[in-house]
Amino acid sequence: MDLNLARTFVLVFQHQSFTKAADILGVSQPAVSKAIRKLESDVGDALFVKSGRGISPTSRAVSLATDFQRAIDIIDNAVFSKNRLSIYCVEALMHTLGDIETATFKVPPFDQELLFDQLRAQQIDLVIDTTTTKDSAFEIESIHSEPIAVICRKDHPKIIGDTFTRELYYQLEHIEYKATRDGRSFLEVFAEEPLEHRNVVRQASNQATMAMLAAKSDCIGLVFQSFAKEWADRLNLKILPMPVKCRDVPIHMIYHKRRIQDPQHRTIRELIKQRIHSI
Structure with missing residues (x-):
């Protein structure tokens, strides 16, 4: 089903008006009417009937409204919620980083080959560790050294x-x-x-x-x-x-080069560097 049909239906249901739904969506009233007719054809039932100068939802519309709204909320949350970056950080430095709202910190695995495989596969977004590599796919920044x-x-x-x-x-x-x-x-x-x-x-x-x-x-x-x-x-x-x-033990920030210009990734990289430099 076209998600736009569900969004249009929910707005019409909430305002019980094709005109108000059209104003909110920025489309014409005939376009809203056409979308509702298409949805009625898909579900096999009338969804709205005339009531005086307005419209009223049918029992079928009432039963659909809650489920459609729930589905729209789930999709919107998935699309627009902040993505949490998954970060490997050498355990001894975690105390310096504190909490970062959009980041989850994990201790790196002993297997360095696994670590780089996970970066390639986008299972991990960033690594703060003593390890390094000559693989040209990765950006490696020296950000700290520890006695x-x-x-x-x-x-x-x-x-x-x-x-x-x-x-x-x-x-x-x-x-x-x-x-x-x-x-x-x-x-x-x-x-x-x-x-x-x-x-x-x-x-x-x-x-x-x-x-x-x-x-x-x-x-x-x-x-x-x-x-x-x-x-x-x-x-x-x-x-x-x-x-x-x-x-001294060198600490590197390692990430795949495809993330260099990613705005959220860049923001978190800078925040981590600021906190580590304050040690």
Whole structure:
């Protein structure tokens, strides 16, 4: 059925006037009359009858009106409601972004190939992550870099004050991330000097788990510095400088080039960059 017929019918039903419906639609009264006759032919029943100088709906019109209005509302909501962008954001930076009305944030998958496949398939609209690619289909902006910090519980028995040496770092028990990149651990990816053996006794799948494990044990862990500052007081954690030379972790904004000029996409990209730059 032509949706325009349903819209015309609902207006005629609401105002019980072909003339008022025509004025609202910006068409002639004969055009409205023709549309109603066409709809009556489709449903097989009269919808309006003359009543004095006006018209009145038939019982068939009354039964159709509610269903037609509901259908029009559903279609209008689908077409004109704000689209929510689906965004992968590295978990350690989610606290800096807060709520964005038209965005839903998710933690990126470990599988980077899956991440880019989902961008291509428009299942994900934007990615904020440490990963990158040489695929020319994607736009990649460097928007931030995060220093790596060491965390431990404040009353750790072997770490006195803020003194933390390289020797002590290697003597302590460590929590390590389960996820690897190209077979290398998180620290191996960003270390700028040869690494010695570390006594890894626990593993964490994300920075939140890393922080909680460090807070409840004598192990040390590695997190983004901004994440550590956000949660140190709440989890009774101590933040220590990284004694092993490491480069900062680069954060990229990644999206398909077909979205470069998308107005909503551009607005959210700029908002995210503003909030991350405020760290």
